[in-house]
Amino acid sequence: MATHDNTEQVTDTTDEAVGWESKLRYFLNSDFVRSAPYWGIPFVLMSIAVYGGIGYNFAISFTDYEGLGTPDYSTLDLEMYTQALSSDAFISAAQNNLVLLVGFTTICLVLGLFLAVLLDHGIRFSEKFQTVYLLPMSLSFVVTAQLWLWMFNVESGILNLVVTTLGFNPVDWLGNPSIALGAVIFALIWQFSGYTMVVYLAGLQSIPDDQFEAARVDGASIIRTYLRIIVPQLKEASVSAAVVLMVFALKAFTFLYALVGRYRPPNGTDILATLMVRRAFKFGEWAYSAAIATMLLIMALGVIGPYLYYQYKQGSL
Amino acid sequence: MARLTLDDVTKVYTDDGGDDIVAVEEISLDIDDGEFLVLVGPSGCGKSTTLRMMAGLETVTEGELRLEERVLNDVSAQDRDIAMVFQSYALYPHKSVRGNMSFGLEESTDLPDDEIRQQVETTTDMLGISDLLDRKPGQLSGGQQQRVALGRAIVRDPEVFLMDEPLSNLDAKLRAEMRTELQRLQEELGVTTVYVTHDQTEAMTMGDRVAVLDDGELQQVGTPLDCYHRPSNLFVAGFIGEPSMNFFPGSLSGDTFSGDGFDYPLSGATRDQLGDAGGLTLGIRPEDVAVGERRSGERTFDAEVVVVEPQGNENTVHLRFADGDEGPQFTATTTGRSRVEAGDRTTVTFPEDAIHLFDGETGDALKNRELPSNRAIDAFVSN
Known part of the structure; x- marks a missing residue:
């Protein structure tokens, strides 16, 4: 326990010593943030268009969504999968x-x-x-x-x-x-x-x-x-x-x-x-x-x- | 083991334009059973082509290639019972050392598997690579790959070994080591071997005989010392020996050879050997040029040292005749302890028994150097 306390104290002192403004400035100047516009936009687009789509599809597959209207997420089960696996088609x-x-x-x-x-x-x-x-x-x-x-x-x-x-x-x-x-x-x-x-x-x-x-x-x-x-x-x-x-x-x-x-x-x-x-x-x-x-x-x-x-x-x- | 004979073997390539290019011209060679013959020459001289014709990888355009009495011209490479070591080693990258070495036996013989296995193991023992049997070529060092390539040839126990610059990819130290090792192996196995190289140290030290090629033509075949001391023409004289022989083009006037920057008197006996050749080239090996011995006489000339390359045991000294400002440069080797420096003025002596004279037009040797006892050399070179 003593060690743990010590670590916390050390972190605290560093926080105080550096201050949140310089920390923010340091963060904004990092390569990660500065390069974000270049990788970030494709990343977001890919996430929404591809992985978002896959995720949405995955979610729908557990519902009984059919015809017009909106999917009902209250009852999720594997019924569609069992139904598919047992169908001749x-x-x-x-x-x-x-x-x-x-x-x-x-x-x-x-x-x-x-x-x-x-x-x-x-x-x-x-x-x-x-x-x-x-x-x-x-x-x-x-x-x-x-x-x-x-x-x-x-x-x-x-x-x-x-x-x-x-x-x-x-x-x-x-x-x-x-x-x-x-x-x-x-x-x-x-x-x-x-x-x-x-x-x-x-x-x-x-x-x-x-x-x-x-x-x-x-x-x-x-x-x-x-x-x-x-x-x-x-x-x-x-x-x-x-x-x-x-x-x-x-x-x-x-x-x-x-x-x-x-x-x-x-x-x-x-x-x-x-x-x-x-x-x-x-x-x-x-x-x-x-x-x-x-x-x-x-x-x-x-x-x-x-x-x-x-x-x-x-x-x- | 067998005797390999080349009878006026010629190779002609036809290029895209339909022109004929003669790569090898009428080479005749007789390679004895168990002999180690080195084919040497500058790049592009046709030595590799000659070797590839022996292997069956190139067709023979004209002439005859025989193994004992059997004509090989139309025998495919598969059926020649000849093994070849490639410059690049050409190991099969997807096969282990064992797989590489047993492939030839599997394809060319119908030995049972356990016998192949045993032969491979005997060969790897001999080469000291038995601990590498299960490795792939990519996991081996250059020297180890080289041994596997050798082993692949040895394991088949062929009639003839062909080696295409097998040591050229190794570093200098390993190369010297493998040179001795190869000689030992060849002696032990007693297999007829043809070895192609452009390295004249290998040519001098390894072969029973050396065949010097230039521009597709055979220049001389003989023991290494024979080629060194009694070159049959200017090309052989210049190619064999390091540093190479000094040449002075000139002409004969009366009993004197007059070159650029010096006149060299010839004795009556020498003069008689020359016939009525007009142009001449005088050759002398660097180690025969006596530097700064304060001798005087008509075969001693004043010279100036241009550059000294110390090698420890000896110095290679580049000199110029003192009289001719822009005269020809030549080299001499002196012992490593002699003190010569660039800019020194000194004298050089060309002893008459050490000079070679070549016909200025054909390049044929008219007179070769005399040796203390020609008989002694004869006895030595015929071994």
């Missing part, structure tokens, strides 16, 4: 989301790696090729969606032209629920494999030639050199490309919305984002949608979290 949307996430990301990575290896392995004029593959990436989802809508068209689409020329029956790419998701993934891969290729190509080109030469002298064939020496060195490129792809997979809403121009995407392609928007803005089930949104956020954090942790461990954060 939610389960199937979550499944589709998972398939999209895993399928799209994996195929994009493998295809991008393959293209990058081919280019790196000595096709000349590789810079022109890079642009060709990267071009789809520069298109907006809306354009891609419209483009593939035409290509997937049952009667006049180019894909069915090929299929019928080969002697098969025309396929209803987007109308058949069991292949619609595959068709959507295919279109997204078309758009994003160029991106993964460029990421991998940059990784490949930073690997010095002598790695290939050392492996050759060591007796490894070209394929084994890539498998055992080169590709393992692309770990960082893979991680960063995978994170970007997964984030895009989660926000494929734009693509699906643009494909049909309404909240109801083709049968079999409903994902959490489309389900959430439809529930909210078509049916006015705000609380229910907020619960879906929260779960979607948790999924996204599940993707980003490990990446951030990885970066943190590497010391790059």
Whole structure:
């Protein structure tokens, strides 16, 4: 106790000695305050617009808010979450989301790696090729969606032209629920494999030639050199490309919305984002949608979290 | 272990404009079983290209490359049974020391895993790096990485070792250490070795024989002392030896060599070796220039000291003939205890048995220095 008293006394004397005016002046002159206009404004805007929004959404998800009016915060429970988790629509949307996430990301990575290896392995004029593959990436989802809508068209689409020329029956790419998701993934891969290729190509080109030469002298064939020496060195490129792809997979809403121009995407392609928007803005089930949104956020954090942790461990954060 | 033969090996690159660039021209070399051959030359002389052709990393444009009786020209690098140590070491960054060293065995042989493991451990024991087996290259010092790179070549027990300036990334002290170590290892293993370097200390001390290259052409192959004492041309004479040989361009008038700032009388025996060459270059090694011995005679000249570089055991003295104001500078090495200072006036003597004479146009050696007993050197250099 005695020690505690002593400390207090010391603080008191310092307070008296310095005085509150000079303390204030000292505070106002500190780097923290003087730099506040620069970081403070974005900080406040971000807090309100993003984190405020997330917080508000989180709060609503515990209420029964529906239709017009204001949310009632008097009874908060997890009813919306249990309701969502037990609904078939939610389960199937979550499944589709998972398939999209895993399928799209994996195929994009493998295809991008393959293209990058081919280019790196000595096709000349590789810079022109890079642009060709990267071009789809520069298109907006809306354009891609419209483009593939035409290509997937049952009667006049180019894909069915090929299929019928080969002697098969025309396929209803987007109308058949069991292949619609595959068709959507295919279109997204078309758009994003160029991106993964460029990421991998940059990784490949930073690997010095002598790695290939050392492996050759060591007796490894070209394929084994890539498998055992080169590709393992692309770990960082893979991680960063995978994170970007997964984030895009989660926000494929734009693509699906643009494909049909309404909240109801083709049968079999409903994902959490489309389900959430439809529930909210078509049916006015705000609380229910907020619960879906929260779960979607948790999924996204599940993707980003490990990446951030990885970066943190590497010391790059 | 095997004998490696290069028969008129030529490498021609074609640049983007379609022009041919000759990187290596008609090199013929015979590298004996167990021999340590050093390929030496200035940068861009084609020594690395030659080595890479041996490794199979470059194609041979013309000529033949043989390992014993087997022609290697069209054999891919994977199937040559040749190991190479790279200048950058080229260790696989994602693999541990063990992984780096076993990769070659896994790819080029079908040895069972435990045998590979055992061979790797034997090799690391030999190199004194057995405690590093589980580390990644990034966690090793330069010297340790160098040893791993060597170990990666040794563990495969190849027919031939190729080394591309393997010591150039080490600091001076470590380099001297590794030089001896490499020689010891090579002797112990008895593997035919081709070693590329631009460092002439390495060339002099390490090899059984030295092959000097310039501008894609082979200048001379011989023992280090042979190249030092009996250079076949001006280039070899100037390249081997540190500080390098002094050259005085001039011409022959009667029995006298007249250079810029001095006239040097030649004895009848020397004169006879020169034939009717017009232009000549006189060469003398710095250690053969006798400074300030107060000798007089027709092969002694007045000189002025320009700069002295003391090295402790010896001094490198830069001199200029006293007669010619802007005459050529030359160097002499004197013992470290001799007192010479810049500005001193002194005399220099070029003993006739120490001079080399080269054809002024072709640069070919017309007369090399005499040695106390040529037979003694012959016996020494042929070892």
